[in-house]
Amino acid sequence: xxxxxxxxxxxxxxxxxxxxxxxxxxxxxxxxxxxxxxxxxxxxxxxxxxxxxxxxxxxxxxxxxxxxxxxxxxxxxxxxxxxxxxxxxxxxxxxxxxxxxxxxxxxxxxxxxxxxxxxxxxxxxxxxxxxxxxxxxxxxxxxxxxxxxxxxxxxxxxxxxxxxxxxxxx
Amino acid sequence: xxxxxxxxxxxxxxxxxxxxxxxxxxxxxxxxxxxxxxxxxxxxxxxxxxxxxxxxxxxxxxxxxxxxxxxxxxxxxxxxxxxxxxxxxxxxxxxxxxxxxxxxxxxxxxxxxxxxxxxxxxxxxxxxxxxxxxxxxxxxxxxxxxxxxxxxxxxxxxxxxxxxxxxxxxxxxxxxxxxxxxxxxxxxxxxxxxxxxxxxxxxxxxxxxxxxxxxxxxxxxxxxxxxxxxxxxxxxxxxxxxxxxxxxxxxxxxxxxxxxxxxxxxxxxxxxxxxxxxxxxxxxxxxxxxxxxxxxxxxxxxxxxxxxxxxxxxxxxx
Numbered sequence: 001x002x003x004x005x006x007x008x009x010x011x012x013x014x015x016x017x018x019x020x021x022x023x024x025x026x027x028x029x030x031x032x033x034x035x036x037x038x039x040x041x042x043x044x045x046x047x048x049x050x051x052x053x054x055x056x057x058x059x060x061x062x063x064x065x066x067x068x069x070x071x072x073x074x075x076x077x078x079x080x081x082x083x084x085x086x087x088x089x090x091x092x093x094x095x096x097x098x099x100x101x102x103x104x105x106x107x108x109x110x111x112x113x114x115x116x117x118x119x120x121x122x123x124x125x126x127x128x129x130x131x132x133x134x135x136x137x138x139x140x141x142x143x144x145x146x147x148x149x150x151x152x153x154x155x156x157x158x159x160x161x162x163x164x165x166x167x168x169x170x
Numbered sequence: 171x172x173x174x175x176x177x178x179x180x181x182x183x184x185x186x187x188x189x190x191x192x193x194x195x196x197x198x199x200x201x202x203x204x205x206x207x208x209x210x211x212x213x214x215x216x217x218x219x220x221x222x223x224x225x226x227x228x229x230x231x232x233x234x235x236x237x238x239x240x241x242x243x244x245x246x247x248x249x250x251x252x253x254x255x256x257x258x259x260x261x262x263x264x265x266x267x268x269x270x271x272x273x274x275x276x277x278x279x280x281x282x283x284x285x286x287x288x289x290x291x292x293x294x295x296x297x298x299x300x301x302x303x304x305x306x307x308x309x310x311x312x313x314x315x316x317x318x319x320x321x322x323x324x325x326x327x328x329x330x331x332x333x334x335x336x337x338x339x340x341x342x343x344x345x346x347x348x349x350x351x352x353x354x355x356x357x358x359x360x361x362x363x364x365x366x367x368x369x370x371x372x373x374x375x376x377x378x379x380x381x382x383x384x385x386x387x388x389x390x391x392x393x394x395x396x397x398x399x400x401x402x403x404x405x406x407x408x409x410x411x412x413x414x415x416x417x418x419x420x421x422x423x424x425x426x427x428x429x430x431x432x433x434x435x436x437x438x439x440x441x442x443x444x445x446x447x448x449x450x451x452x453x454x455x456x457x458x459x460x461x462x463x464x465x466x467x468x469x470x471x472x473x474x475x476x477x478x479x480x481x482x483x484x485x486x487x488x
Contacts, residue, residue, distance in 0.1 A: 025241075027241065027244065027294075027297050027298075028244070031244065031294070034290065050274065050275060050276045051276055051279070053276070054276040054279035054280060054282075054283055055279070057280075057283035057284075057286070057287065058279060058282055058283045058286055058323070061283075061286075061287060062282075062283055062286025062287055062289070062319070063286060063316060063319060066286075066289055066290075066293065066312055066315065066316055067312075067316065069290070069293045069294075069297065069312060070293075070309065070312040070313070070316075072297070073293075073296070073297060073305060073308055073309055073312070074309070123275075125275050126275065126276060126279075126336055127334075127335075
C-alpha cells in the first residue's frame with residue numbers, strides 16, 4: 001500500500017515537473033510546479049519525514065510559490081510572453097541541458113545503488129529534527145540565519161523609498 | 171477508531187462543516203442585523219432560516235458564466251482549491267478525546283500548510299479572470315496572506331513551546347490545568363487577527379473591497395463558482411474558530427457536559443465573536459493593514475515567543 005502510494009506520488013511529481021518545464025504559459029507552469037512540490041511533500045511523508053513534508057507545503061508551496069505568482073501578476077505576461085517562451089522551447093535548446101541532466105541522473109542512480117536503503121524505516125518526529133538542528137547542525141542553522149538576515153537587509157535597502165527633501169520650489 | 175469509522179467520521183465532518191457554513195450565511199446576517207439595530211433576513215420560515223435554502227436555490231439556478239477572455243481551466247479550478255484546502259484542514263481538529271480524523275504529530279503544521287494553500291484559490295482566480303479589478307484584488311491578497319502567514323505561524327509557537335508537541339490532541343490535553351489563553355494571551359490576540367486576515371473576512375477583506383475594487387478577485391465569478399468562494403470563506407471561519415478553541419480555550423475540556431458539546435459551544439461563541447468584529451470594526455486602508463502586520467504584530471509575536479521561551483525554560487530548570 002505504502003509503496004504504491006509512494007510510486008504514485010513519484011510519478012505525479014515527475015510528470016508535473018516535466019509539464020512545469022514545458023508550459024509556455026507562465027501561470028500554468030507555476031501551477032504544475034506547485035503540484036510537483038505537493039507531490040514531493042507526500043513523498044517525504046511516506047518516507048517517514050512528516051516534519052519535512054509539512055515544511056515543504058508551508059514554505060515552498062505555501063509561501064515561496066505565492067511570491068512567484070505575485071511576480072507573474074505584476075509582470076502581466078500576455079500573448080507576447082507566451083510566444084517568447086515558446087521560441088525558447090526549441091529542440092536544440094534542450095541538448096546541452098539534457099546531456100548534463102542525464103550525467104547527473106546516472107551519478108544519482110549509481111549513488112542510490114551504493115546505499116542499501118534510503119529510509120531507516122522509522123518516522124522521524126519534529127522533536128528529533130529540532131534536536132538535530134540545534135545540536136550537531138547548529139553551525140549550519142546559524143550560517144543560514146545570517147544569510148537570510150543579509151538578504152533581508154539587502155531587500156530593505158533596495159526597497160526603501162528615497163525621500164527627496166524638496167526646497168522652496170515644489 | 172476503526173479505518174471505516176474514521177472515513178465515516180471524516181465524511182460526517184465534511185457534511186457538518188458545509189451545513190454549518192451554509193447556515194452561517196443566514197446566521198451572520200441575522201446577528202449583524204441585531205448588532206446594527208435592524209432585522210436582517212427574517213421573512214422565510216422561523217426566524218428567516220429558510221433564507222439559507224432560498225439562497226442556495228438562487229445560486230444553483232444562476233447562469234454559470236465563464237468569461238471568454240479568461241484562462242478557462244484555471245478559472246474553473248480556482249474556487250475548488252480553497253474549499254478542498256479548508257476541508258483538509260478539518261482533518262486535524264480534535265473534536266473530542268477520541269473524535270478526530272487523524273492525530274498527526276505535525277497536526278498544527280498541517281493546519282498552517284492547508285491555510286497557506288488556500289491562498290492559491292484567490293491568486294489563481296485573480297490571475298485567470300484577466301480583469302484589472304481581479305488582478306488588484308489578487309495582488310493585495312498575495313501580499314496580505316504572505317505577511318500575515320508569517321506571524322500566524324509564529325503566534326502559535328508559544329502554545330507549541332508550552333506543550334512540547336505539534337499534535338493537536340496533545341495540545342488540548344496539556345490544557346487540563348490551565349487553558350492556554352491565560353499564559354498565551356498575546357498569542358491568542360495575534361492569532362485571532364492573523365486568522366481573520368487569512369480567511370479575508372471583514373475588516374480584512376481588502377482583496378474584495380467593494381468600494382474600490384467592485385468585488386476584487388471574484389469580480390468575474392457568478393453562480394456556483396462564486397458560491398464555492400463563499401463556502402470556502404465560511405469553512406475558513408469555522409476552521410479558524412475550531413483552532414482557536416483547541417489551541418487556546420481547552421478544546422473539548424469542560425465540566426458536566428460531554429466533550430463534543432463543550433467543543434461545539436466554544437466554537438459557536440468564537441464564531442459569534444468573529445461576526446461581532448465584522449459588525450464593529452471598519453476596513454483599514456491597505457497600507458495601514460501592512461503596517462499593522464509588519465510593524466506591530468510581528469514584533470509582538472516575537473516578544474511573546476521570547477518571553478514564553480524564557481518562562482518555559484525557567485520552569486523546567488527550576
